[in-house]
Amino acid sequence: GAGVSQSPSNKVTEKGKDVELRCDPISGHTALYWYRQSLGQGLEFLIYFQGNSAPDKSGLPSDRFSAERTGGSVSTLTIQRTQQEDSAVYLCASSSQGGGEKLFFGSGTQLSVL
Amino acid sequence: GESVGLHLPTLSVQEGDNSIINCAYSNSASDYFIWYKQESGKGPQFIIDIRSNMDKRQGQRVTVLLNKTVKHLSLQIAATQPGDSAVYFCAETFHGNEKLTFGTGTRLTIIP
Numbered sequence: 001g002a003g004v005s006q007s008p009s010n011k012v013t014e015k016g017k018d019v020e021l022r023c024d025p026i027s028g029h030t031a032l033y034w035y036r037q038s039l040g041q042g043l044e045f046l047i048y049f050q051g052n053s054a055p056d057k058s059g060l061p062s063d064r065f066s067a068e069r070t071g072g073s074v075s076t077l078t079i080q081r082t083q084q085e086d087s088a089v090y091l092c093a094s095s096s097q098g099g100g101e102k103l104f105f106g107s108g109t110q111l112s113v114l
Numbered sequence: 115g116e117s118v119g120l121h122l123p124t125l126s127v128q129e130g131d132n133s134i135i136n137c138a139y140s141n142s143a144s145d146y147f148i149w150y151k152q153e154s155g156k157g158p159q160f161i162i163d164i165r166s167n168m169d170k171r172q173g174q175r176v177t178v179l180l181n182k183t184v185k186h187l188s189l190q191i192a193a194t195q196p197g198d199s200a201v202y203f204c205a206e207t208f209h210g211n212e213k214l215t216f217g218t219g220t221r222l223t224i225i226p
Contacts, residue, residue, distance in 0.1 A: 031212070043158070043216040044216075056212055056213070100211065104160070
């Protein structure tokens with residue numbers, strides 16, 4: 001597709017379960033970002049991938065969170081042993097430029113932890 | 115730590131009028147600023163950006179103003195339309211930093 005694609009669009013899980021969120025960036029975009037948006041809040045940076053460089057994981061809130069980007073394209077954000085405070089919209093963005101410029105966002109995954 | 119915030123959480127404007135959304139930032143090292151629009155159920159959409167070597171930049175019906183002296187950013191939307199109703203976020207970063215810092219957003223409602 002032409003834009004950033006995220007799946008699933010909605011995910012309901014039980015506390016303690018693991019979840020995987022997927023992001024398909026725009027073809028050719030070398031930079032990929034994950035952000036988290038809690039209800040009524042701004043976006044919180046989680047992790048950044050640029051090409052083959054080591055990812056910037058400085059925004060991950062705990063070691064329960066991890067992300068991978070395979071082949072420089074698709075990325076998966078994994079949350080282990082989910083907690084209720086993990087409930088949020090998880091947004092993926094990609095860019096052809098990096099440096100925080102011209103990010104194109106997907107529609108996000110709404111995660112609800114019961 | 116650095117923060118980016120908005121003065122008003124909500125703003126209602128009559129259709130056809132102009133609107134101004136304000137944003138304050140605290141990191142004097144920030145040199146790149148962006149406005150995003152987020153409609154319900156969607157991800158943020160890029161509107162316009164500005165670098166710190168400029169104080170004004172215009173797009174289609176939108177203008178961004180940057181005042182580095184007081185660390186203030188504003189988004190002006192001319193001749194507002196119902197489709198302009200959304201949450202607007204300012205974001206900032208600096209050279210060499212890959213992370214955008216977002217404000218909490220202003221909800222703009224256009225009254226028909």
